[in-house]
Amino acid sequence: MIDQSVCLAGVTLKNPIVAASGTFGFGREYGTFYDLSELGAICVKGLTPRRREGNPPPRIAETPMGIINSVGLQNPGVDAFIAAELPELRRHDVKIIANISGDTPEEYGEMCEKLSAAGVDLVEVNISCPNVKAGGLAYGTKPELAAEVTALAKRHSTVPVMVKLSPNVTDITEIAKAVAEAGADALSLINTLRGMRIDVNTRRPILRQNTGGLSGPAVLPVAVRMVWEVACAVKLPILGMGGVSCGSDAVQLMLAGASAVAVGTACFTDPYAPVKVRDELTQIAQSQGHGRVAELTGGVLPW
Amino acid sequence: MSLQKICEIIAAEPLTPHAYSITLEAGRIAEEARAGQFVHIRCGDGLLLRRPISICDVNGSRLRIVFEVRGEGTRWLALRGAGEALDVLGPLGHGFDLTGEKLLLVGGGIGVPPMLHTANCSGGEVHAALGFRSADRAMLISEFQQAAKTVAVASDDGSIGVHGYVDGLVREAAARENGFSAILACGPKPMLRSVAAVAAELQIPCQVSMEERMGCGVGACLVCACKTADGHYRHACKDGPVFRAEEVCWDD
Ligand SMILES: Cc1cc2nc3c(=O)[nH]c(=O)nc-3n(C[C@H](O)[C@H](O)[C@H](O)COP(=O)(O)OP(=O)(O)OC[C@H]3O[C@@H](n4cnc5c(N)ncnc54)[C@H](O)[C@@H]3O)c2cc1C
Ligand SMILES: Cc1cc2nc3c(=O)[nH]c(=O)nc-3n(C[C@H](O)[C@H](O)[C@H](O)COP(=O)(O)O)c2cc1C
Numbered sequence: 400m401i402d403q404s405v406c407l408a409g410v411t412l413k414n415p416i417v418a419a420s421g422t423f424g425f426g427r428e429y430g431t432f433y434d435l436s437e438l439g440a441i442c443v444k445g446l447t448p449r450r451r452e453g454n455p456p457p458r459i460a461e462t463p464m465g466i467i468n469s470v471g472l473q474n475p476g477v478d479a480f481i482a483a484e485l486p487e488l489r490r491h492d493v494k495i496i497a498n499i500s501g502d503t504p505e506e507y508g509e510m511c512e513k514l515s516a517a518g519v520d521l522v523e524v525n526i527s528c529p530n531v532k533a534g535g536l537a538y539g540t541k542p543e544l545a546a547e548v549t550a551l552a553k554r555h556s557t558v559p560v561m562v563k564l565s566p567n568v569t570d571i572t573e574i575a576k577a578v579a580e581a582g583a584d585a586l587s588l589i590n591t592l593r594g595m596r597i598d599v600n601t602r603r604p605i606l607r608q609n610t611g612g613l614s615g616p617a618v619l620p621v622a623v624r625m626v627w628e629v630a631c632a633v634k635l636p637i638l639g640m641g642g643v644s645c646g647s648d649a650v651q652l653m654l655a656g657a658s659a660v661a662v663g664t665a666c667f668t669d670p671y672a673p674v675k676v677r678d679e680l681t682q683i684a685q686s687q688g689h690g691r692v693a694e695l696t697g698g699v700l701p702w
Numbered sequence: 703m704s705l706q707k708i709c710e711i712i713a714a715e716p717l718t719p720h721a722y723s724i725t726l727e728a729g730r731i732a733e734e735a736r737a738g739q740f741v742h743i744r745c746g747d748g749l750l751l752r753r754p755i756s757i758c759d760v761n762g763s764r765l766r767i768v769f770e771v772r773g774e775g776t777r778w779l780a781l782r783g784a785g786e787a788l789d790v791l792g793p794l795g796h797g798f799d800l801t802g803e804k805l806l807l808v809g810g811g812i813g814v815p816p817m818l819h820t821a822n823c824s825g826g827e828v829h830a831a832l833g834f835r836s837a838d839r840a841m842l843i844s845e846f847q848q849a850a851k852t853v854a855v856a857s858d859d860g861s862i863g864v865h866g867y868v869d870g871l872v873r874e875a876a877a878r879e880n881g882f883s884a885i886l887a888c889g890p891k892p893m894l895r896s897v898a899a900v901a902a903e904l905q906i907p908c909q910v911s912m913e914e915r916m917g918c919g920v921g922a923c924l925v926c927a928c929k930t931a932d933g934h935y936r937h938a939c940k941d942g943p944v945f946r947a948e949e950v951c952w953d954d
Contacts, residue, residue, distance in 0.1 A: 421923065421924075422918070422922065422923055423922050424921060424922035424923070424924070427921075428918070428920040428921045428922040428940070429920070429922060431703060431704065431920075432704075432705070432706070444924070452933070452934060452935050453924065453927060453935055454927075455927070455929070456914050456915065456925075456926070456927045456928070456929075456935075457914070457915045457925075458915070458924075458925040458926075458927055459751075459915050459916070459917050459923075459925040459926075460915075461749065461750060461751050463748075464748075464750065465750070466750055466751060466917070468917070468923075468925055470923070470924050470925055473924050473927070473935060605915075615750050616750070664750065666918060666922070667750065667751060667752070667917045667918045667919075667923065668744065668750050668751070668752070669706075670706055670791065670918075670920070671706070
């Protein structure tokens with residue numbers, strides 16, 4: 400049997416498939432369909448220092464081969480996560496990645512301290528949420544701010560820090576380089592692309608917030624391109640995501656330079672999507688004669 | 703426990719010029735279904751999001767849904783025929799609490815179908831109040847007559863039953879039959895709001911089934927937010943679709 404394990408910023412995942420933040424809750428729901436230990440890692444719903452209610456509904460609109468969401472980081476707060484959800488997640492043999500968003504760089508630092516102490520395996524610093532006013536995307540589109548948040552997160556963490564990049568920028572490598580210089584251990588990309596959909600009869604946007612973040616198969620080519628650009632520009636391991644719904648989608652992201660791959664929106668269509676993507680990816684690597692799936696990383700042969 | 707299953711269509715037929723009925727061989731999804739729960743159905747390869755449809759009735763391992771064509775997904779569903787298969791996730795959600803000796807079930811429009819399963823699940827005495835826009839949209843009345851002690855019908859235009867809304871029927875039923883233990887309702891939000899108001903006035907506990915645009919259907923993605931009276935958001939797919947009327951924020 401082919402070796403499925405991969406390494407992400409010094410953390411060994413038993414396979415390269417990660418549940419994407421915000422699409423998998425804290426694992427409880429999909430854990431009734433399959434054993435969470437089937438996955439390489441679970442990236443939990445975005446956490447904030449205190450409980451957040453999120454945005455008014457409707458929070459979702461369907462688009463051709465995609466969805467636009469504006470959940471607005473609804474979550475119980477970092478302390479409630481540590482007390483009520485983390486112990487439950489820890490009962491499974493799966494790495495836990497805590498996804499965090501703050502309103503100030505200091506808030507990121509504060510959460511990193513708590514989560515490191517609580518024993519998550521990795522912190523994913525979200526500087527790319529398009530659905531909140533403060534923090535979020537504001538940090539992800541300016542290299543100096545992205546670097547400042549990264550440096551603070553690093554200073555307050557004892558576990559590896561991965562920074563999640565936004566595709567809503569002109570040059571993603573500029574942000575990637577700034578974050579790498581500030582000490583990030585890994586990068587994850589892409590978060591959702593800003594989008595909008597209007598009901599032509601009511602002339603109202605479907606989303607109550609007017610705009611939201613586009614994800615799903617429609618964004619895969621953008622994700623592959625951006626992972627490839629970032630992989631060429633910086634030497635950090637990459638968690639690739641955006642539109643993966645089958646094994647060959649995941650292989651594309653790995654060939655472009657990702658060490659591991661997250662599956663998000665595909666779960667809504669098929670709860671078993673992450674497990675199926677893992678099996679298909681393994682199958683493809685095996686049929687191409689690899690002994691380890693990790694050998695796919697960066698294997699693209701660009702013209 | 704909910705599961706995903708490819709279910710064979712046993713029967714598919716139009717019920718009214720606007721509504722369709724599909725009966726599925728759904729195995730444990732049907733066997734475990736409780737009143738007020740729903741199934742999340744994949745509507746072809748081109749649509750990423752499943753469509754939530756209430757369970758209208760259950761017979762052993764067979765499950766029936768009734769739906770109106772509203773857009774792409776339900777249009778696709780309406781074109782399915784016996785022998786084809788549907789990808790179904792279910793049973794999902796928190797349904798109706800059926801405790802009580804005597805229940806008044808209230809359905810409006812496409813909110814009528816789930817009240818049939820609710821009637822068939824309840825052990826006690828059941829009365830039904832059903833509202834439709836017009837006679838050509840009326841459905842399932844004879845099934846309700848089998849399942850309930852009394853069935854009152856109203857229509858917005860007077861073309862069938864009483865001319866008026868279901869909240870009027872609720873008042874009448876409460877005046878006629880004393881001692882309802884609870885009122886259980888499903889329908890459009892304005893209807894639920896007025897039924898909840900009447901129930902509060904009559905001091906009868908009321909439960910309502912809410913609709914909201916959904917993603918995963920299982921409680922993981924948090925998109926189907928329903929605002930509650932305390933200002934928090936809960937989720938139609940997992941905390942609901944059935945909520946106690948006093949839990950719901952009725953403004954907007
Ligand atoms: C818990 C629950 C139970 C339901 N039970 C029934 C039922 O038994 N029979 C029935 O006819 N309808 C029912 N509905 C409404 C049904 O889900 C929508 O009519 C259907 O999703 C419309 O899909 P579409 O592709 O035809 O419409 P489109 O407008 O093309 O759909 C676009 C998107 O919006 C969503 N959407 C549109 N209208 C609604 C709505 N009213 N509620 C939730 N999501 C919506 C769709 O699911 C889809 O994601 C129920 C809704 C919920 C939440
Ligand atoms: C409903 C929803 C909620 C999300 N919430 C978060 C979040 O809290 N934090 C975050 O970093 N990304 C969040 N994302 C983005 C995903 O993690 C992922 O980057 C994006 O959806 C692209 O992958 P996909 O096409 O496989 O879904 C969310 C996405 C969706 C669809």
